[in-house]
Amino acid sequence: MRTAQAHATVDVRTIAPLERHPLIFSTFRELSTGQAMDLVNDHDPRPLYHQFQARIPGRFGWDYLEAGPDLWRVRITKIADANANVEGGCCGGCGCA
Template identity: 65%
Template sequence: MQTLDVRTIAPRERHPLIFATFDALGSGEAFLLVNDHDPKPLYYQFSAERQGQFSWEYLEQGPETWRVRVGKSAPAT
C-alpha cells in the first residue's frame, strides 16, 4: 500500500495531491494518508465529491500524527 505523507507539503497543495493520488488508484486499492492534524475536513470533501466511491479508516488518531487508510470502492455490480 502506498503511503502519502503530507506533513511537509504546503497546506494549499495537500488536498489536490490527495485527490490525485486517490483518482490514480485502481478499484479496491488504497493508500495510507499521514497527516499532522485530524483530516476530518478532507473526509467531508471526499463525502461531497466522491460519495460512495471511497472508504475511510483511521489507523492512528493523534495527538501528533494521524494515519488514515483511504480506499477506492469497487463499483457496484
Template identity: 60%
Template sequence: MTQTASRIDVRTIAPRERHPLIFSTFNGLAAGQTLELVNDHDPRPLYYQFNAQMPGQFSWEYLEHGPDVFRVAITRTQAGPAAESGSCCGGGCGG
C-alpha cells in the same frame, strides 16, 4: 483484501498542494487499493470533501488517531466519475 498502493505524508507539503495531491493520487487507484495518509492533525474536513465528491467510492479508516500523528487508510471501493474526470476537487481546495 486491500492493497496499499501509495503513502502520502502531508506534514512536509505546503497546505495549498495537499488536497490536489491527495485527490490525484486517489484518482489513480484501482478498486481495492488504499492510499495511506499521514498528517499532524485530524483530516476530518478531507473526509467530508471525499464524501461530497465521491459518495460510495471510498472507505475511511483511522490507523492512528493523534494527538501528534494521524494516519488514515482511504480505500477506493469502486471507480467512479471523479476518477474519470481528472478533477481533483473542483477548485475548492485552493489548488
C-alpha cells in the same frame, strides 16, 4: 509488519497546505478499485473526509490507523460504484477514475 498488499503513502506534513488536497485527490484517482492509500498528517483530516463525501460519496473507505494527538494516519480505499456503467466505466469527471 506490512501486509502483503502494498499501499501508496502520502505524508503531507511537509507539503504546503494549498498543495495537500490536490496531491491527495490525484493520488486517489491513480488507484485501482480495491487499492488504498495511507495518508499521514499532523492533525485529524476530517475536513478532507467531508470533501471526499461531497465529491464521490460511497466510492471510498475511510479507516483511521492512528488518531493523534501528534500523528494521524488514515487508510483511504477506492471502492467500486455499484451504479457505474459496467461497459463504459467511469467518465473520469468525478475524480474516481
